[in-house]
Every structure is written in structure tokens, then in C-alpha cells.
Amino acid sequence: MTRTEYPWLLPSAMAGAELPGDRARARRTVRDWVVDILAFLIAAGIALIALAAIENEGSTPDAVLVVDSVIGAAACCALWFRRRWPVALAAALTVLSIVEPVAGGAMMVALFSLAVHRPFKPTAFVGAGALIVAPLQPWLRPDPETGYLTSVIFGVLLILLVLSWGMVVRSRRQLVLTLRERARRAEAEAELRAEQAQRLAREAIAREMHDVLAHRLTLLSVHAGALEFRPDAPTAEIARAAGVIRDSAHEALQDLREIIGVLRGPGDTGEGERPQPTLATLDGLIDESRRAGMKVTVDQRVAAPADAPAATGRTVYRIAQECLTNARKHAPGAEVTVTVTGGPGDGLTIEVANPAPTEPSERVPGSGQGLIGLTERATLAGGRLEHGPTPDGGFVVRARLPWPAA
Template identity: 55%
Template sequence: MSDHHEYRWALPSVLLGDGSAGRPVRRSTRDWIVDILMFLAACGITLMTAPELEGIPRALVVTEQVAGVLSCVAVWLRRRWPVGLAVVTGVLSTYLLMVGGAAVVGLFTVAVHRPFKVSGLVAALGFVTIAPYALLRPDPELGPAGTATLTVAILLTVFAWGVVVRARRQLVWSLRQRAVIAADEAKRLERERIAREMHDVLAHRISMLSLHAGALEFRPGAPPEEISRAAGAIRDSAHQALQDLREVIGVLRHPSSSGDENGPVPLPPQPTLADLRSLVEECRQAGMKVSFTMNGFDGDAARAAGGGDAAVPDALGRTVYRVVQEALTNARKHAGGAPVGVTVAGRPGDGVTVEARNAVWARQSPRLPGAGAGLIGLTERVGLAGGRLEFGSVAGGDFRLHAWLPWAS
């Protein structure tokens, strides 16, 4: 996992405005407002305890006042040292009255900025200090029991409030993270979709270029007419490859047709089942020996569904086209000169079957490099369509590619 993602997942324990782990405090405008309110709350609680100082020794009054002022000032350090502030003020509140405001703010801060395993211990320490406080400095009207009960209620309320605030922050953070992850996943899938399209389009064109160039290389003494036709075919294939590349890359430079720049990138017009015959004829003109058969699509079932190729859904027809295109491309790259047999058959309800077979021993041109990404991407494409793809050597030394795709009745 990258550092960027590690930082994201670390956010719940290091919230904005938290200066823990030696980090400088980064307060937002909202943080400044909250800190001012917390400081005023601590000062207000401290001033409310001032009347209770009457009748006690002068030295203790001065100690109370100094401790109260220092504890209120220390509230501004609550983001950098929340646990330290809560522990120190909690211990001092065992006997001193005027640090109570800062102790309450410290407990709330720990509950918000620290996990329960830390804030729970700090809260437990606060509850432990209640007993000596209630015995040594009880409220004249409530008595020790009433003072302890009131203090427990205040601490429980403050602690529960802080835990709720922390839980809400974590929930908001979690929802934001899910949105970020979903956006990242959408971008990844979009990149894969564009990559598959570029491979499907360009691999076919480039293999055609190689086929024509290989024919010129192995027949340097061919008649000028044949050389001229091959050169023209190379020029046309190169032009088509550049045009296809321009179309695929061009859509990345413009917002989607919906006007949403973050929406899916529209791709150029996609092939359908009706383009299969043109694909096979193009390969034949390039010198490939291709036998092509289509069964079922022109039958009664297809006509009942809408008539011939038009009855096949566009998505299904596009996937069938890509399967045949990849099979012919692989045959040109790895078995140049070998005859290729392609059979496409299908009916609504039964699905569509595509089978391509060629010998792997026949060679008339050098083997073109390949990384196997085409078959991997094709397997993913067929799987996304709900189908199955199998490929590999079979008895007799032939290479066989077999795909089945569902076709709803």
C-alpha cells in the first residue's frame, strides 16, 4: 500500500487540529471557534466555583486562583497534549476546585481525539478522583454523597458526548473514504476499458502491417504489380491504425458526451456481428487462408427475434467480433501461413459459440512478439459478458480457441 493510502487510513487517530506525535497543530477556522468556546467554557466553570472559596485560608485561595488561571490557559494546549492535560487537571481536581473547568474540557478532548482504550483509562482516573474530592471538599448543601453523584453525572455526560462526537467524525471519514475508493476503482476500471480497446483495435492493424511487410521480405523478386499492391495495403493499414489510435486517444481529451468530466469516457463506434464478414475478408485480402462459417443467425429463431444479425444484441455482437478478431490476430502473429478455421454459431436461448482453430507448426514469416495480454484481456471480456473462454493446444497439434457467450431468448 502506498504512503498516500497509509496516510488516508491513519486519519481517524490523527484528526485535523490534533498535534499528537510531535506534529504541529493545524487549526481550521472551525477549530479556532471550538477552541475559543472551550476556553470560555473552562473559564465560566472556574468562575462559577469562585464563591465556594469564601471561608477558606488565604494561602489556599491564592493556590486555587493560580491553579485556576493556569489550567484555563492550558486549555489552549489540549490539541497537542490532550491526555497530559486531562491527567494533570484530573489529579489536581482531587482537592482543588478551580481546575474543574479545565478537567472537564480535558476529558472531553481525550474522548474526541483518542480511542476508547486511552480515553477510557483517563475517564476511570477522573472517577477515582471523585471520592477524595467529595470527602475533602463536599458541597455544603449536597453533602459528600450528593457531591459525588453530581460529579459522576457531569463526567459521564461529558465523556459520552466526546465519544459520540468521535464516532460521528469516524463515520463521516469512513463515508468519504468509501467515496474516494469508489472513485479510484472507477478510474481503474476506466483505464482497463480503454487499454482493452486500444489493444483490440491496434493489435489487429499492426499484425496486418507485419503480414504485408513479411510478404515483401520473403518475395523480394515479386512482380512490380504485387509489390505495388502490398505497399498500398501497408499504407492503408498504417493509415487505419493511426486513425484508430487517434479515435481512441481522442476521446480521452474531451469530456464525456453527458458533460460530466468525471463520467465514463465514450469510445468510438463499436463493431457488431455484421462486421465479421468484413473482418474475415480483410484478412483474406492480406493473404491469410481463412475459412469462415456462420450458423444459426439467419435461421428461424433469429428471424423471429428481429431478423438475421440485427437480432443479436449489440453488446453480444461486439464481444463475438472481438473474440474472432483476437483469434485471427494471434494466428497471424504465431502461425503465419497456417490456414485458420473460424466457426460462429448461435441461437437465442442457446447462446453463441465461437471456435477458431489453426495449426501451430506452419511458418512463413518470423514470429511476432507477444506477451499474452490479448488472451488475458479477452478472457476478462468474455467473463464480464457471462461467458466462458478456453484456449490451448489440442490433439493433432492445432491451437484451438473456444468461447461461449449467453444469448437470452
């Protein structure tokens, strides 16, 4: 995830972005009522303190006190519109506070609300105006108990404090909004990654289904074809072919049940997982192919096949299984040579080769995806696979897989 992909994560974009609560709601929530009442009470409290200080001077006419009271009350009531017009209200109260000290509290609340609900530019503009006119109010209506310079410094510091506090609150809201967006985006990306992982797992299961069932079903097809074209075969051969068909059908059902079990969710079946093939079980695959009538020559040069890594051994097994299946399909009657060499640190090399077919026979149709799946399987295991025809019309598949040193 990059910032250019999601511009709302940029600080500059967030600084000018509209945050929740910046616009006035059609109907105030309970929180809005509580905050607005609290702001009104704070402004009214400051206005009462200022009005009491003016009254204690003793030199202010009663008419002026009445006007100050009315204007102060109106300034406090105007705060109910601070969400709708924060910039205009803050500017108006700033101008009003020049001649009315009782409007100072409402001005501070308006400046704070402006800093919270509006970006930096309008806040800085109105805040600068408030700082510029800050010396005018003590000059027009000085406080006898406080010096002019002290009043100016106190007013400037108070304005800066309110503006800073408001901008800190807005920055925190921006941070929370950014974190929420990032969390939402991360959750969405996690869901996409989970879906992608599930899709890749299903593709792997589909390739596994092709490798396993193609081997079993090819045996069924070969022996069923033999029974069809040689109905006068000896009883022993018919019985052996029928036995291979039965065993292959049973194994195909077992493999299919295993694959369906993987596709099911956990707890949907009580069957345990069947052991996965390894390099040590390669001999069983060769024996099965020989019983099916294939001519297979094995050159096994691995000293300890049981010590091979599980993933590497399983990949070698699947490569040999697919190659034997393809040989039965496309080169019936040809002798297949399986060579396995290597060891820890040197890696494992498997080569399956067959010459051109010597017996004409009806070939079993194939999808052509087996070698593609083997190439992907070898690549995922950290190795490589090569395949192609030989000069004599045969075919060879050669794969090299890693076997780390102990």
C-alpha cells in the same frame, strides 16, 4: 477495510487514544483563550456565590473570609494550567474543596476538563475520589440553610453530571475523529480504485491496439512481401496488392487515431466515436481477408447476428480477427475455416481452425500475446476459450460466449 487493518477504528483503541487538544499547545489559539476565559468566569462565579453564602451566615470570622477569598481566587487561577496537568489539578482541587467551599466551582471545571482531555481510567480514579470525599465538605463546613443529606446528594449528583458531560464531549470528539479517519481512508481507497480502473482501461486499450493493428499490419507485411518476392507479377496483381496496402495503412491510421482519441481526455478532440464491430460486421472482416489473398471458409449458423449482445458480438469479431491474423502469420496459404453457431439462450460458439501450412514462406514475427489477450477477453465476457494444435499439424481456437435468452 477491516478493523484489524486500521486499529484506530477500534472502540477500545479510540477510548485510550490521544485526541486533538489533549496536550497543551505551546501557543494558545483564539478558541483556547475563549474557552479558558469562560471556564475561569464560571469557576469565579460559583466561588463568589459560595463566598456570599458564607458571609451571609454572620458567624464566620473576617480572617476566614479573607483566607477563603484568597484560596478561591488561587483555585480559579489554577484553571489556566488544566490543559497541562489535568489529572494533578483535578486531584488537588478535589482535596482543597473538602475544606474550602469556594474552590468547589474550580473543582467542577477541573473534573469536566479531566473527563474531556483524558481517557476513562484516570477520570474514573479521580472521579471516584471526588465522590468519596463529597460527604466531608458539608460535614466540616455545613450550610445552615441546607441539610447535610441534601448537601451530600446535591454534591454527588453535581459531580456525576460534570463527569458524564465531560465523557460525552470526549466521546463525540472520538466519533468525529473516527469519521474523519474513515473519510480520509475512503478517499484514499477511492483514488486507488480510480487509478486501478484507469490502469485496467489502459491495458484493455493496449490489447485492443494489438488486436486491431496486428490485423492491419499483417496485411501490409504479407502484400509487401509478395511484391518483394514477385517483382515480375502481372500488373493487375501488383495494383491489387498496392490497393490492399493502401487501404490497410489507411485503416491502421484510423484505428490508431481512435485509440489515441480514447487515451485523450474529454474535449481534447472533436471527432466522434467510430462504431464498434459486432457479429453482423464479421462478414466484412472475412471479405477483407479474402481480398488479401487468404482462403477462408465461413459456416455462419446464427439466424439473426444483428440481435447478438454488443459485447458478445464484439468479442466474437475480435477473436476471428486475431485468429485470421495468426493464420496469415504462421500458416500462410492454408485454408482457414470459421464456424459460428448458437442463439439466444444457447450462447455463441466460434471456432477458427486451419490445417498445417502448405506454402513455405517467410513468417511474420509475433509477440505471442494474442491468444492470452483472447482468453482474457472471453473470460471478461463471461465465457471461455480453448486453443491448441490439432493432430494433423494445424491449429484450432474455440470459444463459447453467453447469449442470454430474450
